[in-house]
Every structure is written in structure tokens, then in C-alpha cells.
Ligand SMILES: [Zn+2]
């Protein structure tokens with residue numbers, strides 16, 4: 001039996017862990033956004049001044065607006081997600097202490113595996129696509145689009161894909177840290193300035209692989225779902241290399257969002273779903289509108 005002070009200590013420990021998770025999210029907000037703006041700005045200047053190309057500044061500003069909104073929502077929702085994660089973690093099968101150096105590469109691979117399926121379902125189930133479509137909405141492949149992420153992730157439960165890791169025994173703060181690094185890695189993928197990289201493209205996610213992922217051309221649809229690695233794409237048959245014989249002709253959604261308003265971008269797909277739900281009566285039809293293929 002725990003006495004009063006022991007219960008107090010356990011409570012404090014839990015609060016401290018939740019704070020760590022909040023802290024990680026806060027650091028993400030402080031570090032990631034300025035980096036996004038600086039490098040995206042340098043890319044824009046390079047394209048305009050050196051390459052003499054046109055640049056869609058409004059689209060990039062819209063991306064930064066969406067990214068800012070997403071960070072604020074993520075911070076707000078992190079208490080709820082942390083409470084859920086630590087609640088689940090209480091029922092873990094093992095206690096995997098991250099002092100053990102080997103658990104970090106193991107966690108990295110498991111996060112990558114979970115991310116692969118999370119991302120694949122984000123393209124094949126409309127419930128998750130409604131959030132993820134926001135990331136695919138830019139019509140240009142700029143660095144500024146890297147963190148144009150949907151606002152409704154905490155609501156749709158994308159974090160459920162990572163729940164088995166908590167049950168296995170990885171503490172939520174470590175899992176969140178590794179997911180954060182995974183997303184940070186993906187920043188440099190969003191550019192046309194880096195060409196194909198040979199063997200690197202076959203093993204790791206790269207700008208060429210991610211261009212394929214964002215391409216709207218039929219031969220490139222639903223390919224390259226990995227975060228850092230292409231291993232699971234090779235394994236599950238979704239890998240596609242950028243093909244010189246089939247140059248990418250368009251990025252983004254068909255039809256396009258047609259707005260630079262971050263709020264409209266964030267809720268564009270949900271608005272489409274709402275219209276379809278209104279138009280089609282019947283539980284079965286509505287179920288497939290929500291959970292079928294986008
Ligand atoms: Zn995607």
C-alpha cells in the first residue's frame with residue numbers, strides 16, 4: 001500500500017513527465033519555425049536571384065501561417081495527448097529504460113515502421129487524409145511547405161499508430177523525441193534544388209523520393225511513405241524512384257484548394273467531407289465518405 005507522501009511523489013513524477021513532453025513540443029515551436037523561415041527564405045532568394053525563376057511568395061506565406069497554427073494547436077493538445085500516452089504506458093508489457101543505448105536504434109526503427117503505416121493510412125483513409133491533405137496542398141515544391149501540416153491530427157487520433165510503442169514499454173517522452181527528430185529530418189526533403197543522390201535514394205528518404213511522394217502525376221501516386229528510411233516502402237511495395245523518362249508535371253491536390261488563407265487550407269478537405277455527408281443520406285454511404293479511400 002502506498003502512503004500519502006508516496007502517492008504525492010508518484011503524482012509529481014507523472015506531472016514532471018508530462019511537462020517534459022510539453023517542453024519537447026515547446027522546443028519544437030521555438031527551434032523549428034525560425035529554421036523553416038530562414039532556410040525557406042534562402043531558397044526563395046536563390047530561385048529568384050540566381051536561377052531567375054518566378055516564386056510564389058503568397059503560397060509560402062500561407063504555408064508559414066498554416067505551420068504556425070499547427071504548432072499552436074499541437075502545443076494546446078499536447079496535454080491531452082500526454083495524458084493519453086502516459087495513461088496507456090501504465091499498462092506496458094515491459095519497462096524499457098532508455099539508459100540502454102541499444103533501445104534508441106530499436107525505437108528509431110519502430111517509430112519509422114509506425115510512421116510508415118500512419119502515413120500510408122493518411123493517404124488511403126479519408127478520415128486521416130482530411131488532415132494530411134493540408135501538407136499536400138502546395139502547388140510548388142518549396143522548403144516552406146515542409147511544415148504545412150494539418151491542424152486536426154489530435155482530433156482524428158493519428159497518435160494511435162504510435163500507441164503500441166507505449167504498450168511495449170517505451171516511455172512517451174522518448175517516443176515523442178524520436179518522432180520529432182523524424183519530422184525534423186523531413187524538412188530538407190521539400191526542395192527541387194537537390195537532385196538524385198544515387199544509392200542514398202534507395203536507402204533513405206531524399207528530396208527525389210519525396211518529390212515523387214508529392215507529385216500529382218498518376219504514376220507517382222501513393223508512393224514513398226517512409227519518414228527517414230525507404231526500407232518499409234521496399235518491403236511493402238510502395239517504393240518508386242524519380243524517373244527521368246516521366247518528369248513530374250504537377251504537385252499538390254486535384255482540384256487545388258484555390259486559397260492562400262491558412263484557415264481555409266486547414267479545413268478544405270473537411271468542408272468537402274461535410275458537403276458530401278449532407279448530400280448523401282444513409283449510414284453506409286456516410287461511413288464510406290468518412291473512412292473510405294480519399
Ligand atoms: Zn503524404
Ligand SMILES: [Zn+2]
Pocket residue numbers: 135146190210214
Ligand atoms: Zn512532404
